[in-house]
Amino acid sequence: MIRPMTRYAIIGTGWRSEFYIRLAQLCPDRFQLGHIYTRSPEKAEILRRETGLWYTSELNEILDEGCDFVIVAIKRGCCREYVDALVRRGIPVLCETPPAENFEELLSMYEAYKGAKIQFVEQYFVQPLYAAWLRAVREGQIGEAESVNLSCIHGYHAASMIRLFLNTGMERFSVDADSTTEHVIETKSRAGEILNGNRIEYERVRAKISFENGKTAYYDFSGPQYQSFLRQRHLNIRGDKGEIDDMLLQKLNADGVPVALALERCELGRYDNKFHGLSKLTCGEQVLYDNPFKYSPLNDDEIALATILTLMEKYVATGESFYSLEETLQDTYISLAIDAALLNKGRFESKIQPWN
Numbered sequence: 352m353i354r355p356m357t358r359y360a361i362i363g364t365g366w367r368s369e370f371y372i373r374l375a376q377l378c379p380d381r382f383q384l385g386h387i388y389t390r391s392p393e394k395a396e397i398l399r400r401e402t403g404l405w406y407t408s409e410l411n412e413i414l415d416e417g418c419d420f421v422i423v424a425i426k427r428g429c430c431r432e433y434v435d436a437l438v439r440r441g442i443p444v445l446c447e448t449p450p451a452e453n454f455e456e457l458l459s460m461y462e463a464y465k466g467a468k469i470q471f472v473e474q475y476f477v478q479p480l481y482a483a484w485l486r487a488v489r490e491g492q493i494g495e496a497e498s499v500n501l502s503c504i505h506g507y508h509a510a511s512m513i514r515l516f517l518n519t520g521m522e523r524f525s526v527d528a529d530s531t532t533e534h535v536i537e538t539k540s541r542a543g544e545i546l547n548g549n550r551i552e553y554e555r556v557r558a559k560i561s562f563e564n565g566k567t568a569y570y571d572f573s574g575p576q577y578q579s580f581l582r583q584r585h586l587n588i589r590g591d592k593g594e595i596d597d598m599l600l601q602k603l604n605a606d607g608v609p610v611a612l613a614l615e616r617c618e619l620g621r622y623d624n625k626f627h628g629l630s631k632l633t634c635g636e637q638v639l640y641d642n643p644f645k646y647s648p649l650n651d652d653e654i655a656l657a658t659i660l661t662l663m664e665k666y667v668a669t670g671e672s673f674y675s676l677e678e679t680l681q682d683t684y685i686s687l688a689i690d691a692a693l694l695n696k697g698r699f700e701s702k703i704q705p706w707n
Contacts, residue, residue, distance in 0.1 A: 357664040359445070360413045362383035362433045363424035364398065364406070366541070367447055371422055372404065374657050378647045382660060387419045391451035409527075410436065419667050420445050422472075427452060435463065443468040443667045445659070449507060449683045456678050457687070461706050464676050470666055471679040473511050475504060477662075483514060483614060483632040483639035484588065484595050488516055492602050494592030502571035510685035511678070513560065513568040516588050521681055521707040526699040528558035528692035533573065534662030538580040551575070558689045570689065600634050610635075619645060629654065677706040 361368050364387060373603040375384035386405045389395050398406040407413070413421060414436065420443035423430050432448045438444065449471055451457045475481045478548040486572030488496050499516045503508055514520065537549045555573040562568075588595040597615045612635040630696035632640040644657050662673040672678075686703065692699040 356381060357382045357418070357660055358383040358385055358418045359660070360416055360418045360421045360665075361424055362388040362389070362410075364389045364394070364411060364566060365424060365428075368424040370653060370656050371660075374649075375658065376654060377649060378404070378644065379645075381647075381657070382471065382473065384629070385416050386412050388413050399572060401634055411492055414442065419443070420663055423447060434660070435588070436470070438464060438467045438469065440683060441468065443470075443663075445470055445472060447472045449679045451680075451683055452694045454687060457684060458705065461680055461704075463678065465706075467658065469674065469676060470521065470555060470658070470663055470669070471674050471676070471680065472659055473508065473674040473682070474652065474659050475508050476674075477658040479629060479632055479640045479651050480614075480656035483634070484586070485512075485515055486639050487595065487600060487634065488590075492592075492600065493594055493660030494590065496566075496588050496590045498567045498569070498589045499578055500571070500585070500587040503586055505572045505574075505577065506686040509680040510682035511674075513570070513685070514682065517566045517568065519560065519564065520564045521559055521677075522563045523703065524560055524685065524688070525560045525701065526558055526560050526685075526688045526692040527697070528556065528689050528699075529696075530554050530556045530693055531598040531616045532591070535575055535579065535581050537575075539578045541578065545641075556689065559691065560685065560689075614639070627674065680704070680706045 352517065356699065360643040361371055368387065372384060375382045384404065386407045388407055388410060390408060392408040394510055395406040395408040405603050422445045424447040427448045427450055430446065430448065432442055434446055434450060446469060450461050478582060496516055499513055501513060519551065530551060533555050534552050537545050537551050539545055542569060553573050553575055560568040560570060576584050577684055585597060586595065593600065600612045600614065602610060604610045607658060615633050617630045617632045617633060618627065619625065627650050628644045628683050629642045629651065631642060642654060644678055649657060665671055666673060688699045688701060
């Protein structure tokens with residue numbers, strides 16, 4: 352049986368929209384790209400000539416195209432008008448960034464979009480590394496997860512993984528936060544290596560998030576961790592029967608004996624003349640993550656976003672949510688709570704919200 356392709360349009364021409372363009376090009380048997388909207392007619396014309404893709408400055412070409420869904424990939428402060436237009440037309444929306452910058456806008460989002468055909472892009476729970484460790488946690492391999500120390504992703508992305516690892520749902524929480532100024536030699540950017548010895552200053556934010564059920568998250572993040580050879584990412588999850596520490600799983604085996612197992616990447620194309628890509632992640636004899644796009648040359652973030660596109664296709668067909676309005680509001684609420692605790696130089700206490 353031939354699987355029908357997922358067809359989507361894109362609103363936005365920034366860095367993030369380029370991921371969805373590449374996915375259609377790298378997985379042509381799975382994804383088909385419709386029109387790409389930019390506000391500027393001049394920019395649309397230039398991009399059409401340069402790329403051969405269907406760039407347009409006419410929003411109605413997006414609204415009337417009949418794609419399975421539309422991806423809104425515009426920065427947070429500007430995307431609301433486009434989401435509103437799509438929701439009014441009943442067009443399914445995959446929103447790249449939650450369009451809320453403060454607590455009042457969270458409430459406004461809930462009132463505007465509750466019941467709408469909308470999902471949000473939170474890719475880390477299906478990104479290979481985090482998906483593998485999330486499976487281990489959900490299988491009870493370290494017992495009941497009681498704390499997580501997360502120093503690898505920021506904002507609502509971090510909040511999402513914290514809630515999933517600790518299974519805290521919509522529980523109330525409190526936040527204590529502080530920040531320090533640190534320095535590092537710049538070594539990397541989105542464009543590649545930087546070897547000019549430039550010393551940069553950055554803010555390091557640390558927060559303790561205490562949930563109602565007694566579970567605790569420790570958030571520790573600074574911007575260079577995304578793009579640096581000198582600042583690494585770290586993840587530690589502790590349960591009563593074991594611990595996950597970066598790429599190591601320490602647990603009790605079936606005989607009650609403590610063992611330490613490393614998470615290993617199994618890759619296709621290494622040392623041969625084929626394309627290079629992830630096949631699976633294993634821990635001992637167990638496959639914790641099997642790449643559904645192993646025969647497409649995708650990096651880990653592209654694998655996660657391709658998975659999001661397939662989940663969105665399923666959502667449109669069945670209504671099965673994968674990252675709902677309510678989930679994104681709660682995660683953004685936690686992210687804003689960290690900012691509020693920093694601003695107040697003290698504690699932030701959450702309240703029950705309409706989406707809880």
